[in-house]
Each structure stands twice: as C-alpha cells, then as structure tokens.
Amino acid sequence: MAQQDVLVFSLSRLGPAEFSLDQPTRFQLAQDMVPDSLAAQRSAMPALAAGGFAGRSFAAIIAACNYSDAPITLVGFKAELSTERSRLALLHDSAASPLPRLAAGQRHDLLVKHDIKDLGVHTLTCSASFTCGEGERRLQAQAFTFSSLNPLVVRTKQRQVGEAVLLEATLENATKAPMLLDAISFFPAPPFAAQRVGGGGASSPPPPPAAGRAGDEPAGPLSSYIQSLPLIPEGGASAFLFHLTRLPAAAAGSPGGAMPGASPGTSPSRAAAAAAAAAAAAAEASGALGKMEIRWRGPMGEMARLQTQQISLPQPAQREVSLALARLPGRVAVGAPFTATLRVQSHVDRPVGPLKIAAADAPSPAGSPSRSSSLRASSSGSPSRDGSLQGGAVAAAAAAAAAAVCLDGAQSVLVDELAPRQAVEVQLRMLALAAGQQALPAMCVVSERDGKQYGALPPAELFVDSA
Numbered sequence: 001m002a003q004q005d006v007l008v009f010s011l012s013r014l015g016p017a018e019f020s021l022d023q024p025t026r027f028q029l030a031q032d033m034v035p036d037s038l039a040a041q042r043s044a045m046p047a048l049a050a051g052g053f054a055g056r057s058f059a060a061i062i063a064a065c066n067y068s069d070a071p072i073t074l075v076g077f078k079a080e081l082s083t084e085r086s087r088l089a090l091l092h093d094s095a096a097s098p099l100p101r102l103a104a105g106q107r108h109d110l111l112v113k114h115d116i117k118d119l120g121v122h123t124l125t126c127s128a129s130f131t132c133g134e135g136e137r138r139l140q141a142q143a144f145t146f147s148s149l150n151p152l153v154v155r156t157k158q159r160q161v162g163e164a165v166l167l168e169a170t171l172e173n174a175t176k177a178p179m180l181l182d183a184i185s186f187f188p189a190p191p192f193a194a195q196r197v198g199g200g201g202a203s204s205p206p207p208p209p210a211a212g213r214a215g216d217e218p219a220g221p222l223s224s225y226i227q228s229l230p231l232i233p234e235g236g237a238s239a240f241l242f243h244l245t246r247l248p249a250a251a252a253g254s255p256g257g258a259m260p261g262a263s264p265g266t267s268p269s270r271a272a273a274a275a276a277a278a279a280a281a282a283a284e285a286s287g288a289l290g291k292m293e294i295r296w297r298g299p300m301g302e303m304a305r306l307q308t309q310q311i312s313l314p315q316p317a318q319r320e321v322s323l324a325l326a327r328l329p330g331r332v333a334v335g336a337p338f339t340a341t342l343r344v345q346s347h348v349d350r351p352v353g354p355l356k357i358a359a360a361d362a363p364s365p366a367g368s369p370s371r372s373s374s375l376r377a378s379s380s381g382s383p384s385r386d387g388s389l390q391g392g393a394v395a396a397a398a399a400a401a402a403a404a405v406c407l408d409g410a411q412s413v414l415v416d417e418l419a420p421r422q423a424v425e426v427q428l429r430m431l432a433l434a435a436g437q438q439a440l441p442a443m444c445v446v447s448e449r450d451g452k453q454y455g456a457l458p459p460a461e462l463f464v465d466s467a
Contacts, residue, residue, distance in 0.1 A: 008065050011062055012063070053304070054117060060113075061109055062077075062126055064077065067105075069104050070132070072101075077108075078090070078128070080124070115305075117306075123144070125141060125143045126143070127140065152173065152174060153171075156311055164243060165289060166242070167194075169242070171237060171238050173232040185292070188289065318347065320352060321344065323344055332463070338431075338432070342426050349421065351418065351419055353448075354449070355445055356415075358446070360444040406431055407429070408431035438461070443457040
C-alpha cells in the first residue's frame with residue numbers, strides 16, 4: 001500500500017501589480033488620478049504566475065500543510081531552485097532550527113526570493129524532514145516548475161575602424177509592457193576602454209491613441225515628460241553606440257597585490273602587470289570586447305537587471321593568402337596619377353603561386369581574353385613591365401568609367417610565387433576622377449592558373465583634393 005503524504009506543499013507566485021491603462025505613455029490628471037476605490041479595481045495582484053522573465057526577482061510563498069490526523073514534530077524545511085543544467089541556489093534551509101510542532105490541519109508558510117538570471121525551465125524543489133506520531137523520521141519532497149523567458153532581445157553589430165571598434169547594440173522589448181531604461185553599462189574586456197557615444201532613444205513610436213479619443217488631444221506637461229524618458233514600448237526597440245579603443249600596454253593593467261602563482265621575488269606591481277598582460281593577450285586572441293549590463297523598470301517601478309554574454313568580434317576565416325593596403329601617398333589630387341602599395345601575405349607552409357592581383361570585378365583568366373597591360377612582381381617585390389595578354393580589360397574599363405578612382409595603366413600585378421609565410425609588396429597606379437571623400441576600387445588576389453580567389457580587399461576610403 002502506498003504511503004500517504006503527510007505534508008502537502010502549495011506554491012503561490014508573487015508578481016508585480018498590474019495597472020491597466022489604455023495609453024501608458026499619456027497622463028491626464030482628470031482621468032488617471034482616480035480615487036483609491038477605483039484604483040483598486042484597476043490594479044490586480046496575481047497570486048499565481050506560471051512563468052516569468054529573466055532579470056526579475058522570483059518571489060513565492062510556499063505553504064506546507066499537515067494533512068494527517070496527528071501532529072508532527074521537528075519539521076525542517078528546505079527549498080532549492082535549479083535548472084536543467086545545474087543547481088542554482090538554496091533558497092531556504094531550516095534543518096538546523098526545525099519547527100518544533102505542526103498540528104494536524106495546520107499550515108506553515110515560507111517566503112523565498114531569488115533573482116532569475118538564466119533562461120528556460122526552472123525547478124523549485126520543496127522538501128521537509130519530520131518526525132511522525134509513531135516516532136519515525138520521514139523525508140517528503142515536492143517539485144514545481146516554471147519557465148523563464150527572455151525579456152530583451154539584444155542584437156549587436158561591430159565594425160573595426162583602424163585600432164578602434166564601433167559597437168552598436170539594439171535592445172528589443174519582448175514583453176507585453178513598456179520598459180523604462182534605468183542604466184546601460186558596458187564593461188570592456190582588456191585591452192579596451194569603452195565610451196558611449198550615442199543612442200538611447202526609442203526607435204519605435206508609442207502606441208496610437210485608443211478608439212474614442214481624439215488623436216490631436218493635448219498631451220499635457222506630465223505626458224511630455226513621460227515621452228522624453230528612455231521608454232521602450234511593447235515590441236519597440238532602442239539602439240546604443242559604444243566606441244572601444246585599445247589602451248596602451250602600461251595602462252591595461254591595474255596595480256594590486258601579489259598575484260597567485262607569482263614567485264616570492266616578484267614585486268606586486270610587476271606580477272600584476274604580467275597578469276594583466278596575459279589576460280589582455282588571451283582576450284585579444286579570443287576577440288572578446290566585453291559585456292553589456294541593462295537595468296530597467298517595469299510598469300509599477302519594479303527593478304530588473306540583465307547582463308549579456310561576452311560580446312566578441314567575429315573570428316576571421318583562416319586564408320591561405322591575404323591582401324591588405326600597405327601605403328597611400330600623403331596627398332591625392334584630381335587628375336594626378338598616384339601609386340597604391342598593396343601587401344600580399346602567405347599564411348601556409350608551402351609555396352603558393354603564381355598569383356594575380358586585380359580589380360575585384362575583373363573576370364578570371366578563364367574569361368574572354370582581351371588586350372591589356374599587366375605588371376609582374378618577383379618574390380622580392382620589385383615590379384617589372386610585361387605586355388602579356390590578360391582577361392578583364394573590358395570589364396575593368398567599364399567599371400572605371402563609372403568609378404571616382406580607377407586603375408591607370410596596368411590593370412593587374414602578377415606575383416610569380418610566394419614562399420611559405422612570405423609577404424611581398426606590389427604597386428598599382430591609380431587615377432582619381434572626382435574630388436572629396438572617395439573609395440579605392442575593390443581588389444582581389446586570385447590564382448593565375450585556375451582563377452581560385454584567395455582573398456579580397458574591400459574599398460578603402462581616401463580624400464581627393466580638387467587641385
């Protein structure tokens with residue numbers, strides 16, 4: 001015969017009060033400042049909520065009721081919260097100071113609270129150890145599950161500008177209530193320093209006026225103030241821009257005490273500098289930029305906080321050969337030819353070649369042949385003129401007619417062979433046809449034999465003087 005449960009647990013989730021308004025971003029004294037009796041009808045305190053959002057506090061009342069016909073003694077309660085992957089926290093433990101007596105039909109309430117940081121299914125396990133009327137020591141447990149949803153969708157974009165990084169973060173409200181942003185912080189990983197340079201306004205407008213209200217009704221001073229706050233409406237979004245710069249090696253570390261593992265003869269400042277340098281090198285190798293922390297308030301002022309995972313730069317794909325811009329002249333004028341120096345680098349432990357560096361829109365050698373001139377560069381990097389036939393002159397000439405900066409003369413450079421890990425510099429003659437901020441043509445490096453593309457150089461910007 002199955003043993004009858006002596007203790008039965010019940011759970012009541014405590015959620016924030018809900019105050020229903022047709023227009024949460026408008027505030028009218030005559031309509032919204034209502035008597036307490038009417039406010040009590042508009043607000044509701046849910047006693048049981050099936051789920052919640054990460055970043056908010058989980059609060060609940062656990063009621064343990066003695067359903068037996070006899071009292072139980074020395075009752076020790078325990079409440080644990082866990083996820084599918086790990087145990088999170090021990091919310092309550094009274095085993096060291098148990099309840100002396102729980103009479104038949106009597107109930108004992110426990111209040112537990114915990115900040116939810118993880119997404120997914122959470123399990124609250126309630127257990128009790130007690131002594132029944134026969135003097136037998138028993139243990140009884142009961143589990144409750146709820147889901148934690150994501151209140152914010154964070155989308156990031158990164159763009160490297162020289163040694164600096166521009167990070168754009170867009171926050172999308174995934175809840176069914178407006179959010180009032182309280183603080184947006186970015187904690188950079190070494191060796192970066194971060195500065196917020198823009199953003200913060202809601203990119204989505206507030207909801208339209210409800211039916212039956214005039215759309216051109218004056219908002220009033222309080223409504224104007226509410227609309228000036230960093231409020232993200234339901235389904236809306238807000239964007240932020242951060243400027244990340246690399247700190248010098250000396251400034252990347254912070255002085256402190258002796259680090260674990262430092263030798264006794266190592267000074268604290270030297271050990272701290274070595275540890276900071278090692279941490280900066282590891283972070284730079286992984287492309288880590290830092291973490292973002294968002295704090296906001298709900299409709300009734302309840303605080304919530306979330307921290308993102310590590311935001312990193314996308315890892316570049318390992319290429320056999322790379323192409324980069326090495327040098328440009330200090331001044332470029334309209335109608336005056338200038339020389340752009342490109343660097344071709346091998347990243348493999350075998351010879352590669354022959355290679356061709358040409359405009360990215362030029363067809364491969366397998367395309368229709370046409371007469372054009374090209375330059376041939378030896379592995380030492382010194383170019384020499386060669387009048388061989390190369391494909392792509394027609395397409396390159398058509399693109400050059402519409403481009404502000406085009407190749408002048410030789411439309412490609414040939415590199416006979418690159419030794420393992422070798423780098424050579426090649427030069428291309430170019431001509432600027434318009435003044436102002438312009439872009440060089442996109443270039444690529446391909447195999448001269450089969451047209452396989454090894455790498456590409458996106459258009460680089462330069463300023464062209466009018467004379």
